[in-house]
Amino acid sequence: MSLTQTMMLSPQQWSLNDFSRTRPNEYCQRQCRGCREICELLRWGEVQRRRDSAYQGSSPSRIMHSNYLELDLCAGVSGCDTCRIIRRAFLLEQITGGDAERLEYPTNQWPICAVLRLASSGDSQLLLAIKSPHATLFSAAVQLSDEPRPVLRDATRGGAGLRSDLGELCRVIHDCHNNHECSSRYRWSRRNPTWLLKILPDHHAQLTEGPATPVDYVVLSYSWGDPATMPAAEWAKIKSAGTKTINGRPVPERLRRFSTWELPETMQDAIAVTAALGFSYIWIDNICIPKGTNWDTEAARMHEVYGNAAFTLVASSSSKATDNLLHDRLAWTHRNKACKLRGMWLQNTQMPLDQVRLQSPVSQRAWTLQEERLSPRTLYWSGQRWYWSCAERQVVELGDMECQPSTGESITRSCPQRFLELCRTGDEHQLHDEWLDIVEAYTPRDLVAAKDRFLAIAGLAVRFYNAKADNGGAMITEEYLAGLWKDNFARHLAWSVESAANAGQSLQHIAPSWSWMSLPLQVNTRTKHAFKQSEHFQFVSVVHIDTPHHHHTGSPTDTDSEKVMVANFVNRGQAVEERGRDVKVVQVQGRFRRFIAGNGREVSWRSIEWKRGSRLSFDFGAFPDEHIYARNKADGRIMSRDAHSGEVVGQLDYLAPSDDHHPVPLDDGRPKTRPTPAVLDGEEKALVCLELGESAMLLLMPSRKPGYPDSYTRVGVAIGYGNRKGFFYGCETRRVYLC
Structure with a gap:
């Protein structure tokens, strides 16, 4: 039956198109009728290789199952080894737990198509897709190899709960803290956050002031969600989780033992993961920055909050704070087993860390960019597995990733810790390149309140400035100018939009026209191109600062500069950032x-x-x-x-x-x-x-x-x-x- 004919069948008719009848193959593996369709693709590949060993191209598409539910049934009931690998391939491509559940939605039950792709290098890959008549709904890939590869260790299986080999993760964290230089290189200070959430037994916690001496605490990076797309009751639950104050102090209900069941689901599960990993403190913005606190000041301290943390837990598996962080890890329902068809071994591939970083819902929110870039160690918790990234190593659950210990060499651009590494080494040219990369990553993101455009990146600006002022009290020429930097001002002015934006959504009431901060939210920009400054261009001065708490009407005086430069080193960058966000002319x-x-x-x-x-x-x-x-x-x-x-x-x-x-x-x-x-x-x-x-x-x-x-x-x-x-x-x- 052709692809077009199958796609015209109704869901009731698909059951007649039975791909799930199995029989043993020559390797003593259960093989279904759908697997025979894949064997036909492999036979096509053999023919092409015989004609030309360097052949490169893709086969015609073949249907190997009528829908995902049939594939799931075949993997579970029929015990087809190939279908188990293909089922896992689809699940491993889903970053959130909700995405994995979507595979089973009745409206998503369309044929599973397979294509064999041959590379000139000799490599081959099975490309899989669930296609409706109008679009590709899900896609996945399975690697093919002439030689067997080590079978992945089995993840812990079971019902609700963590369902993860936390012993392996504990060893990874312990190895970083004891054998890497991440803490000594990137820790900002010995100061704890103003407030921390202390984890108590039996699903309880208590808000406490940060101890005078450093403690190991975890920071949660998550998406609150978009209030416009969620039920009002869910948004109210997220907002009500915030800590209220009386006379500038948190309310007694938070300073006493309280049940974590009161909190949104992502927070509950983050607390559970933190406790299971042996940590007693966690910092969650909505709870640990009490209402009535000077938010501007706290936002500018984010480089310290994240820089001093034991690690940052990124809630990649949830779309909003009321989603669970912990989900049934459906990819590991069946035991891992080597699988072979027509002499080719089938192997699941690993989703690259960058795909988890850049495609998860948490990456669409503006606040989370600086949370990631300011964190020396980051744990990304996706729906099916966890990923660990520090400056020296990246690990994925059940196996190391391609990025191995750096052996002293500069970190590749894909590493989340690149910004911190450049701040440490002080490479001025690359540091400006990295800031432009930050701008490109920041402008497409969304904010609940557009007025927070400066605050959501303030910690990065503070860290950038202090990286250039790290020689103590020396005078420096650098200034923060509404999201741009004076020492490379011409280059920073040369940003562009990928496509013209809606003028009615401009934020020029927040920032001047020459700053990308004045663009509407969620606009793609380009900042990186070959640039050589004209010898005729010169930055002259800051002329006007429009702010209620700074009363400068022209360039800063020598006295003003001296006051800034003799200030405490930690606070100096914060003062520069606060002044810079108000530059207008x-x-x-x-x-x-x-x-x-x-x-x-x-x-x-x-x-x-x-x-x-x-x-x-x-x-x-x-x-x-x-x-x-x-x-x-x-x-x-x-x-x-x-x-x-x-x-x-x-x-x-x-x-x-x-x-x-x-x-x-x-x-x-x-x-x-x-x-x-x-x-x-x-x-x-x-x-x-x-x-x-x-x-x-x-x-x-x-x-x-x-x-x-x-x-x-x-x-x-x-x-x-x-x-x-x-x-x-x-x-x-x-x-x-x-x-």
Whole structure:
């Protein structure tokens, strides 16, 4: 039966298409009818290899089971060894416990398709997918090998509970604390958090002040969830778990012994895991930062809270705080056993740590980025297995991962501890690269409250600054400027959006236009590209800081700087971060010119776009001797070309509003302060540009901010205009205000 015919069957008809009848094969293994479909794929692969030993390609698709429930039944009742491996492959691809349960949903019962992929190296892989008529719902892979590989040790099986070999995990943690340099390298101070949750017997706990001497405590990193997508009662439960205060002190109910059953499920299970691993203290933000506490101050101390912890427990298996952290580990229901078909050994693969890090629900929340990057040791708890990562080793439950002890070499970029390692070594160039990587990872994430945009990254900013000031009381030139850094300001200004954002969601009431902090939440950005600063660009000064608790109206005075530099080392970075989040106006100097010629003519994007397969370019044959410009209304790209010259393509930060409204001119003909961060239709000729690097420029619109003549608002950027390297030749150098 073809794939199309099978997918047209109803769920009631699938049972007639019985793939689960088993019989022993030549290796004395139970083999179902569905396995014979896989054998047909292997036979196809043998034919290709005989014709060409370096053949590379994929086989036609074959159906090996009608749906996942049939596969599950075949693995459990029929005892088919191949189906047990394929079932486990699907389960191991599910990061959360809820994702694993989704495999059994009635609406997800569609055919399981198999494809054999051959690589020119000789490797082969079985690619599996559960496909509805409209989409691929689940996918997995099984590795094929000519030689047998060691069979994974069996995980502890059973019903509810931890269902994990915690003895193995305890040994990994013990090995790190006793034999690695993680603590001596990355511990920030000897100070405990202000408040800790002390774990008591019989599912009880008690909020206590952090002891005067260091104690081993675990930190929980988790997602509260999105209140817009969960029942009101669940959000109320999460909020009510917060510790209330009376006269600045936690309420007596929390300072006394209380039941952990009162807390949301993720917190309950995190406390259980922490206790089972032999630790007596845990720090959970919602409980250990009492309501009424100065949240700004606590947020800036996160580098200390996470840096001093025994490890950070990342709740990768839950989507929100009311989900369980602990789930039935369905992947390990059946005993691990070697499996062979047509001379090929089948082996489950390990999900890479980066996939767990970057695709779990917890990674979609803004607060959790700094929690991970500030943690010297991290335990990722997914639905089917745990992962451990420290600066010297990465381990997955039931076997080591590819990343082995570093033997003194620099840590690879995929390692979560790279930021801390660079802070320790003080490599300034790589540290700025890492900050730009942090920006790219941060901007797509979501926040419950957009006003927390600065606070959710404050700990990273404090740690970054102190890494550059680690020579004690020495004066340094670095300043934190609304998410950017002064010592490499031109490069930090050259961020761009992947596609223009909705101007109506701009956060320019929180941050200035030149900072990526002013973008809407959940916008993908690009920060890393070849960059060489223009010799004409110069950062001049911070001009305006808009804050209720800092009253600077210009650049800091020598006295101000001295006060900052003689402050306690731990608090110095915090003071710099608090000041930096309130910077609104800066003055810079660079070469300056119009982006579009005054007599430029607008043409449609479609009239100049040139496509040949996957190759995209421009065709100016219809306009050889004209100054022209064009704007792509779908993604915000804008192109300017002078006659007989190369083109420059920029990326606008925002799409033009659909209900365009133009600014009302003042008496002198100048526009008022811009009512929108977008370039409105018809305003393109007002665009000017400021050179940042040899092939990077800011796109600006006049701001006319009161009190700041020659002030401009950022509206976009142009990067990599190799067709027009001389764009700024002979242009004037000006000092302008960026607002």
